Amino acid sequence: MSICRVVRGFALATALVPLIIGCGGGDGNSAPAAASPPATAAAPKEQRHGDSAVVLFLGTSLTAGLGVDPDDAYPARVQAKIDSAGIPFRVVNAGSSGETSAGALRRLDWLLRQPFDVLVLETGANDMLRGSDPDSTRANLEAIIRRVRAARPGTQIVLVGMMALPNLGREYGAKFQAIYPDLARKYQLPLIPFLLEKVAGKPSLNLPDGMHPNETGHRLVAQTVWAGLEPILRARVAARGGGTPAPRPGRL
Numbered sequence: 281m282s283i284c285r286v287v288r289g290f291a292l293a294t295a296l297v298p299l300i301i302g303c304g305g306g307d308g309n310s311a312p313a314a315a316s317p318p319a320t321a322a323a324p325k326e327q328r329h330g331d332s333a334v335v336l337f338l339g340t341s342l343t344a345g346l347g348v349d350p351d352d353a354y355p356a357r358v359q360a361k362i363d364s365a366g367i368p369f370r371v372v373n374a375g376s377s378g379e380t381s382a383g384a385l386r387r388l389d390w391l392l393r394q395p396f397d398v399l400v401l402e403t404g405a406n407d408m409l410r411g412s413d414p415d416s417t418r419a420n421l422e423a424i425i426r427r428v429r430a431a432r433p434g435t436q437i438v439l440v441g442m443m444a445l446p447n448l449g450r451e452y453g454a455k456f457q458a459i460y461p462d463l464a465r466k467y468q469l470p471l472i473p474f475l476l477e478k479v480a481g482k483p484s485l486n487l488p489d490g491m492h493p494n495e496t497g498h499r500l501v502a503q504t505v506w507a508g509l510e511p512i513l514r515a516r517v518a519a520r521g522g523g524t525p526a527p528r529p530g531r532l
Contacts, residue, residue, distance in 0.1 A: 332370040333516070334395055335362075335509070338384055338424075339402030339440070342475060343375030345498065347487045352495040355400075357502030358509065367513050372396065380406045381420035388424055392431050398512065399428055400505065402440035402475060404459065411448060414455040421459065425467050436512055439464050440472045440505070443480070472508040475501060 337343050337355045345353025350373070359371040374391055376383065384403040401424060407417040421439075428435055441460035444453035464471035476493070478500050479485045485497035493501055 332368045333397040335369050335398045336372045336396035337400045339375040340379050340405050341377035343402050344377050346377050346492050348495050354498045354501040361506045369513050381417045385420045385424055398436045400438045405442045408444050418459045437469050439469045440475050477504050
């Protein structure tokens, strides 16, 4: 992913910072311990019911599907791919618009009360939009990883990366973007390097704000996520003795 592509993807970033930060309420970038979400917090959205294993998507407005129907957000598209592949997993979307990594950490104790087998962790974009210290973002992400591993040793965490805005400078960008591969190496996590790969910088794939994918953009984001997630889900099914289901045609 070239920096020029990122420039095109976030051309409206400076003007949109107040809008993005304002969606869903304000989070600071420090994380006092809190076991439960605010009274107004919505419950995670399940895509399917039943006894299937759970993939929990913890993320920002990009995961919540700001500006599109929930059924068109990329986690729902991933569920369609799971169903078409015949893999016994259901998706739970715990995306929250405007949330920082500190907010995700504050919500974690509450989310840990929910059953899940795979955690897709997408956070940090709003930290970056605020110009928050990357060391703080790194610390929050690391705390999430450690807490999930302590509470759920069998849970597979999949880390999703984000690119920094060019207007924040090369030093900031390098420091921010290093967070994700560094943590993936340290904790031996699968990494999806850039959530908005093939989508950032393309007006036809984004809402008028230039920052959030539209319905078509979410389809491409789902493909990016699915490429990293599918082998993990198949491996977990095989490890449970259920065999590895072969791909089958269906609506994606």
